[in-house]
Amino acid sequence: MTYRVVQWATGNLGRAAIEGIVSHPDLELVGVWVHSKEKVGKDAGELAQRPDLITGIKATNDIDTLIALQPDCILYSPLMPIEEEIVRFLQAGINVVTPLGWFYPKHLNTTAIEAACKQGNTTLHGTGIHPGGVTEKWPLIMSGFSRDVTYVSCEEYSDCRTYGAPDVLHEIMLFGKTPEQAKDSFMLQFLGAGFGQSVTMIADAMGFTLDGPLLATHEVALATAPIDTPMGIIEPGLIAAQRFRWQGLVNGEPVIKAETNWYMGTDNIETDWFDAKVIADRGECFAMTVDADPPVYITTHGIHPTRDMDWAEVQKRNPGMVATAMHCVNSIPVVCAAGPGIKTYLDLPIVVGKAKVN
Incomplete structure (x- = not known):
């Protein structure tokens, strides 16, 4: 049909x-x-x-x-x-x-x-x-090969220089904004409307009884030198990387995590939670974990652009969007x-x- x-x-x-x-x-x-x-x-x-x-x-x-x-x-x-x-x-x-x-x-x-x-x-x-696919579908499928699951996570690592929408990068995704502006952003709540569903789906499917509302956090890392991006130069002291995280807790301890890490390259960004070397070595990816018997850890590539791609073309047709x-x-x-x-x-x-x- x-x-x-x-x-x-x-x-x-x-x-x-x-x-x-x-x-x-x-x-x-x-x-x-x-x-x-x-x-x-x-x-x-x-x-x-x-x-x-x-x-x-x-x-x-x-x-x-x-x-x-x-x-x-x-x-x-x-x-x-x-x-x-x-x-x-x-x-x-x-x-x-x-x-x-x-x-x-x-x-x-x-x-x-x-x-x-x-x-x-x-x-x-x-x-x-992410959410709506990788975030919950892949960890749940992986869990079918294990027993006694204690922790589940899915993390996204994306270089946003490949995203060809300058206005969205700056005005909605907060790049180039001040840390003070990030504190007033709606993004944690907006994104959480989807990622919260992902965490809840995993909890219900696997049988976790969560304590209550998810623990949601938003962290930023600032440029330490000018960074050239599709939306223009990000000056020192402005947002060049971000981490959004939603965690489901049982007895106060995280058992499920959905996380997205966005960054404008890996150079000239302050180091704290943002481990530039690890991210640069591993490249853009989804990293999924099921701690269980046996544990399963998977890092996937291909959906994200690779470094040898023509970035002008990637901005027109990003494999993640496809x-x-x-x-x-x-x-x-x-x-x-x-x-x-x-x-x-x-x-x-x-x-x-x-x-x-x-």
């Missing part, structure tokens, strides 16, 4: 998603939503920055036009989610896959979404990479086949990629 799909938004992730949908043998791209008027009417292939890919699908910024297409699924990936839009899709009989939340919404108010799923006989699935997009795209067939409601990957069959079709 071929599922008809609309791609909602054409940023870094959306461009990769268009490629993925078009190449997936079980999917058909039938519509594309764009935010800016300048993109309206352009071919999806052009928006994906693939001039060789002529799809015949013209972009629109009219939600009614896309709903009228009666797609099986919308891959919903704007910069920020609008729940009212998601509810409208679900009510209209359109399944939704999104990397923007609802990975494991145990502690969220999902009354409106659940009602919409029931009305439209539809499914909402939150997925992605991986996030493809986790969404590859989820669409199993989501469309699922029953109504909010479904996590604990509720769904295994999601797999597809062989290349020549």
Whole structure:
């Protein structure tokens, strides 16, 4: 069966998603939503920055036009989610896959979404990479090879110089800001809305009874000399590296940790929690740990850019963004086949990629 799909938004992730949908043998791209008027009417292939890919699908910024297409699924990936839009899709009989939340919404108010799923006989699935994929899926899979688990963690190490969105780097991700500005940032709470779900999912799946609210911390490291970045020079004394951490505690001791480490290279950054040598030697990666009998430790590469890549090209098509997009795209067939409601990957069959079709 071929599922008809609309791609909602054409940023870094959306461009990769268009490629993925078009190449997936079980999917058909039938519509594309764009935010800016300048993109309206352009071919999806052009928006994906693939001039060789002529799809015949013209972009629109009219939600009614896309709903009228009666797609099986919308891959919903704007910069920020609008729940009212998601509810409208679900009510209209359109399944939704999104990397923007609802990975494991145990502690969220999902009354409106659940009602919409029931009305439209539809499914909402939150997925992605970190959180929503690597953070919890990989450690849980690894734990299946062990017994008596005592500690689980997943850490991300990402050089943000490869991220081609200067405004986001500075205004949202805080790079180049002062330590005082970081203290007033919404980022710990904003990111915690997703990573908290990851920690809760692991706790529930493995049987940990957590003490209560997660321990959330945000640490920064400052530039010690000017650092050249895609958003301009970061001057000494301004933020050049950050660590966000969420920990689930049992009897006051950490048993589950989700962590993300962002940095602008490894040179000229003050050393404290930021171990520049270790990070430089290991490179960008996800590092996962399951302390158990036997213990399992895995460091994964490939999703992050490598040092020999053309960084100008990476900023246009970051492998991490491609991986996030493809986790969404590859989820669409199993989501469309699922029953109504909010479904996590604990509720769904295994999601797999597809062989290349020549």
